[in-house]
Amino acid sequence: MKVQFTETVLRDAQQSLIATRMPFDTYEPILDKLDKAGYYSLECWGGATFDTCLRYLDEDPWERLRKIRKACPNTKLQMLLRGQNLLGYKHYPDDVVRLFVRKSVENGIDVIRIFDALNDLRNIQVAVDETLKAGAIASGTICYTTSPVHTLDEFVKIAKELEKMGVQTICIKDMAGIMSPKEAYELVKAIKANVKLPVVLHTHSTTGLGFMTLLKAVEAGADIIDTAISSFSGGTSQPATETMAYVLRQYGYDVSLDDKLLMDINKFFKDYRGQCLDSGLLNPVVMATATDALNYQIPGGMLSNLVAQLTAMKKLDKLDDVLAETPKVRADLGYPPLVTPMSQMVGVQATNNVLAGERYKNISKEVQAYIKGEYGKAPGTVNPELIKKVLGDEKPITCRFADTLEPGLPAAREYLGDRATCDEDVLSYIAFPQQAEAFFDKRDEKRNRTFTYAIKKV
Ligand code: CO
Numbered sequence: 442m443k444v445q446f447t448e449t450v451l452r453d454a455q456q457s458l459i460a461t462r463m464p465f466d467t468y469e470p471i472l473d474k475l476d477k478a479g480y481y482s483l484e485c486w487g488g489a490t491f492d493t494c495l496r497y498l499d500e501d502p503w504e505r506l507r508k509i510r511k512a513c514p515n516t517k518l519q520m521l522l523r524g525q526n527l528l529g530y531k532h533y534p535d536d537v538v539r540l541f542v543r544k545s546v547e548n549g550i551d552v553i554r555i556f557d558a559l560n561d562l563r564n565i566q567v568a569v570d571e572t573l574k575a576g577a578i579a580s581g582t583i584c585y586t587t588s589p590v591h592t593l594d595e596f597v598k599i600a601k602e603l604e605k606m607g608v609q610t611i612c613i614k615d616m617a618g619i620m621s622p623k624e625a626y627e628l629v630k631a632i633k634a635n636v637k638l639p640v641v642l643h644t645h646s647t648t649g650l651g652f653m654t655l656l657k658a659v660e661a662g663a664d665i666i667d668t669a670i671s672s673f674s675g676g677t678s679q680p681a682t683e684t685m686a687y688v689l690r691q692y693g694y695d696v697s698l699d700d701k702l703l704m705d706i707n708k709f710f711k712d713y714r715g716q717c718l719d720s721g722l723l724n725p726v727v728m729a730t731a732t733d734a735l736n737y738q739i740p741g742g743m744l745s746n747l748v749a750q751l752t753a754m755k756k757l758d759k760l761d762d763v764l765a766e767t768p769k770v771r772a773d774l775g776y777p778p779l780v781t782p783m784s785q786m787v788g789v790q791a792t793n794n795v796l797a798g799e800r801y802k803n804i805s806k807e808v809q810a811y812i813k814g815e816y817g818k819a820p821g822t823v824n825p826e827l828i829k830k831v832l833g834d835e836k837p838i839t840c841r842f843a844d845t846l847e848p849g850l851p852a853a854r855e856y857l858g859d860r861a862t863c864d865e866d867v868l869s870y871i872a873f874p875q876q877a878e879a880f881f882d883k884r885d886e887k888r889n890r891t892f893t894y895a896i897k898k899v
Pocket of ligand 1: 453615616643644645
């Protein structure tokens, strides 16, 4: 049996360990080897890479993608897309979503992993449809979480619907690293028994379950696993590529990775990791195992956010109360998976409830929008009292929220005028307006300088 690997070092691994701050120039020299190592795909774009390119690295994300494509002609390039939210947190109109997907494929993407934080498939439908039209691979994604409403049957139902939508692979996304080997085995078995598509497993090493979870998932029939080259693996990142390859080969699986090239790739990123440790960009703590997420049933990232929030307010003594309140808020909201932006919303609301001394005295704007149905359909039932408190006699939205939005491209095009040199610029602006405008300004400055210099030379 063949098991294939998606290498995450260029996206999720660096996002999880060093806040996505790896510039293109840093990893350019190793792209040729990554391309030849035998991976199923290289996850290298989407997620937080787009935002950090514009905000911190002074890079055009689209140009980065074209450069990766040029350096990697043999391996599929993969990106992560939050359905109707693209790479941000709000819902975009369909014209924007379609153009974003089409331009991603035109600039070099082969595989788009598409998810919705609530597993409301209406929110990924348009992105999936456009991915297929553009001739790329749509990986329909299930956000994994545990709750009374997230049963094996429910997950299988989602997988079947994804298959009906026409996706080519099903990805199980365990963003918090809380999926146990047993749960992975049972879930992959159940999906494989009901759906004919290849199954991909994505997890994180945060709680220490990751390696075991991937192994049991493969035993249950998973076809592709997400791993990170060892020097950028472990902790909040993915399990290590080389380790999984070693183990799976011993069990007789066919792993088509080139070990010599993996050693070179690892050496390269090990040197870079040393620089990151020296500069403080990489905090060694994130590479360690933290089992808090298992004890509290909330992701590690969310726990550290809560601690930071309470510390800033000098209320850290309330941490135990907030941790006890968090699952109650989640239940009131119908058990949303605790992935961005739901994890922040639930955390902030739990904190408000505790600090105000009265539950839902202050309801955040985001939670109100969620209750109105602007994020999609909650997995379970939202507490009716809470609905009444927010909406009064008004009814929540039951349609797909994007259906209420006007097209977004015309206004953005008109606003930018000549400052946008192509559709990609317009999309950068729509996705991250302030960051994109600041980037355009800097780019214009640079161009003007070069132009003046050229005239002087003449
Ligand atoms: Co991840």
